[in-house]
Amino acid sequence: MVTRINNLINKINSRWGRSALLLLVLSSTLGACRKEVKPERLTSYYGRSYTEIFEAFWNGMNTNYMFWDVETVNWDNMYKTYKPRFEYLDQTKNDPQNPQRAVQFLVDMTKDLADSHLSLSFNGLTDYMISGYPVTGTNVFNPSAIRHQLRGDELYVPRSTFDVIIPKYYLTKAEMGTGTANDGTVWRINMGIIPRNNKNILYLEYKDFELQSQYYAVNTTANPVKPVLDNFFRYTKDPSIDGLILDLRGNPGGSVPDLDFLLGRLVTSPVHVTNTRTRNGNGRLDYTPWVKGYVHPQQGSTDFKKPIVVLVDKNSVSMSEMTSMSIKAIWPNAKLVGEHTWGGTGQIPSSDVKYMGGQFVAANFVQVYCAGVELRDVNMVCYENKGLTPDIQIAYDTTAIKRNIDVQLEKGLEVVTK
């Protein structure tokens, strides 16, 4: 045995042996290959085939959607399931029903995704089925809205409650401002004082979060917005005011800078109210670290110390929820009164370039609108697709409102004047 080993060493120690050993070592270490994948920019897909549409959409969602870390939908299963179906559409490309079939596939793939801001806008009117119900002649699919509709959550507090009943039957010194909203409709804000139990409660309600832009907008209406907000801010410093009710029922959200514009007038130092993160790579789970979000004091602000109640309902979403959680962070004794909120707390950048996530267009077939920033409260609780649970739950009473009684506002007044 020893002799055989020595013979082997002697063989290795020859010129040919050395060369062979060197070649063997080099080939075994440097010969290993790497996997190569070449992603393309989403807009580089022209949609020349259903397969390209699928790849653009699946990859776009994979790299731009924010909630994969908490998502229950298995996106890889969607790839395995639907890729062959889109390939089949290419095999029967002359079938006029194929565009509608492709839409139906995209609807089925996204119907359970958690992002409450998610909506798909198709390049043309179409029909699709969702949970057994037909939706016809539309170009938009909003999974979260459909889920709420199917649960019966779509009952909105009518604007007449805010614009007529509350000003007439609750407010003294009622002030209303109007402007042109971003969507071209009339934007309204209602403010006033509600006397209750020998206390004066400041009340504020507005259509959506366009406060700052409406404040600074050129306004030629008979009831401009700026004086209403100026008076609101003046009242927040008035010693005769004993509390505040902020009415965010039915408020669909809007501009994030309104958080500073409104709550920044009520604090005198920065307050940590949320945590946010964005994407930082093209992997499904590539995120930046969480960074703290603050409410920053604005010029002329006051340190507001009085009781606060926020009225919320099933249709309070996005900035309404962010404002609610911010108020709870700044004033831990503040109370949410009303109904469980919608659960859409992500933020929507105007494109996916800056924050590397959010809305995108896939192969000119479908435009995807989705959150590009993930937001959690100060305790890192995620409310996406869950919503905030109010401290005091009370439903909107459609019978009582006919008698000009708003039971949710009544409960809010009871809580804030305690």
Added chain:
Amino acid sequence: MLGISTALLCGNQVNAQWHVGIETGVNRNYLTTNTSDKPFFEYQPSYGYSGGVAIRYEFPKLSWFGGIQAVPTFVQKNYRIQRTGFYSDMYQQTTNNFVELPVMAQFRFGGHFKKEQSLYGILNVGGYGEYWVSGHVKGRTLSPMDLENYLPFDEPYTFNSTKDRRFQWGGLAGVGVQYSPNKKYVFSLEGRYTPSFSDMQKAYSENQTPRYNDTYSLLLSVQCQLPVLKHNK
């Protein structure tokens, strides 16, 4: 290769020599991937350092063969995510700390030029396995909550067991010079390339773009020969 090494290690007629020492160096790590689908975004290389204990098993009969060497090493493989253009104020500097075990065969060229002094050119070829120990991220980002200011972060990286691969492996190839002033000490200076062959990420998603570390190191090593081990027949 393992068989040949074993044969060499078992050779009774060979007076094998152990060398032990330290190896330290600096490196520049490149994260190799494809980011063509992300505009205003790139991975940039970063410097790191390494330090380890070199253990070499030499066969005096094979003057062209420096032996088998293993160097348990602490090594940093760092990279930077840099947003470019309009967003160039945003970045993330990532520091990754590994415990690495490179194992290599050493080939030598040259030899004695004075009595007891020798100068060799060396070629190291082998592979490594490594274990991710810890990481740190530092940088600046932007939040819609604070549009006026870039927000700094500086914190330990939290290992994501779904996404991050803790064990990685790769190859190595290095060239350098080895100088022995006497029979006891050996100094070497080496440039080494260590490409990883395993994706830094687990295969957690379809259509995943792989990421590899490519590390270029400049290493200085000092080794001391232990007393010659004589095997009994």
